[in-house]
Amino acid sequence: MHGTILILLKRYIQTQYDHSTWVNLLELAGLSGATFDHKTVYPDENLYALVDQAAAATGATAGELHERLGEYLVPDIMYMYQKLVDPTWRTLDMLEHTEHTMHRQVRREHAENAPPVLAVKRLSPNEVQIDYVSARRMGGLAVGIVRGLAAYYDEADRIAVTPTTSADGQRVSIYVQRN
Ligand code: HEM
Structure with a gap:
């Protein structure tokens, strides 16, 4: 890690x-x-x-702590990788681009880095579906990061984050909607 x-x-x-x-x-x-x-x-x-x-x-459970940690770490990782962030992006755009920008860069930095594979679909302008796959089973961290991004972009009151599978499996689906 x-x-x-x-x-x-x-x-x-x-x-x-x-x-x-x-x-x-x-x-x-x-x-x-x-x-x-x-x-x-x-x-x-x-x-x-x-x-x-x-x-x-x-x-707390390990899953709850993963969520809290995910929320907590967003401002720092956004700061560290700010060069890759388009200033026009908001929460849902950020989610849509993580796999091919941030996580791709993380993989390039060190051969042993292995961020999870995130298949992200923009279902509509206000909806995103995230399919997380990782043997680390840290879907709770992903849920927390989504909440953290919503807070980062001042959209916390508009963004609903709903895991549609159990969050502690190797495959976790998360539905994110902006109201
Ligand atoms: C600013 C955007 C992001 C950056 C810079 C970033 C960076 C990273 C880094 C450095 C790791 C550690 C990887 C390793 O040790 O191999 C990681 C892991 C992780 N990332 Fe991201 N990430 C970002 C966004 C996201 C988003 C949007 C999600 C999910 C919605 C996500 C989910 C995760 C999870 C769950 C892990 C834990 C490792 C695992 O489950 O395999 N990340 N990320």
């Missing part, structure tokens, strides 16, 4: 809880003293172990 995702998980825990919670999570996940940087790709198991421990500590 891209170091950026782990760095943002760390910041999420530090800001929502506190630094000592993060230190405890590292220890419980068997990663005492570990540090993460943006340029390194870490084993996915690091993220799973940290999210599982954070879920146990907070009483």
Whole structure:
């Protein structure tokens, strides 16, 4: 997993809880003293172990934490990849273009990067269908990212995000509608 995702998980825990919670999570996940940087790709198991421990500590499910993390990380990833973002895009356009712009660039940056395959269909000017496929089973993160993008574009009150399958499978469908 891209170091950026782990760095943002760390910041999420530090800001929502506190630094000592993060230190405890590292220890419980068997990663005492570990540090993460943006340029390194870490084993996915690091993220799973940290999210599982954070879920146990907070009483949330891993899926709920994925969603919250997804929402939280949008402003940072938008900032990091701003060169690829067309300023005329809004939430639904951003979703429509992620696979062939952002995720394509992420794959180019490092041979080990493997963002999920997103098949996105613009059903109408106000509707998008996202079909997520990834062995990582992090569809909750995708749902959170969609919500985060809606907030980023000031459209949170107009955008409805509905997973139409269970969000924790290898294939997850998400229907997004703008009102
Ligand atoms: C600004 C736009 C986006 C950027 C820059 C971005 C970037 C990334 C990066 C760097 C990763 C880590 C990949 C790896 O470690 O191999 C990732 C993973 C992921 N992305 Fe994106 N992403 C964007 C938009 C989206 C959108 C719109 C969705 C879904 C609607 C999405 C869903 C995911 C999910 C679920 C993962 C976790 C890995 C997995 O499930 O396999 N991303 N993305």
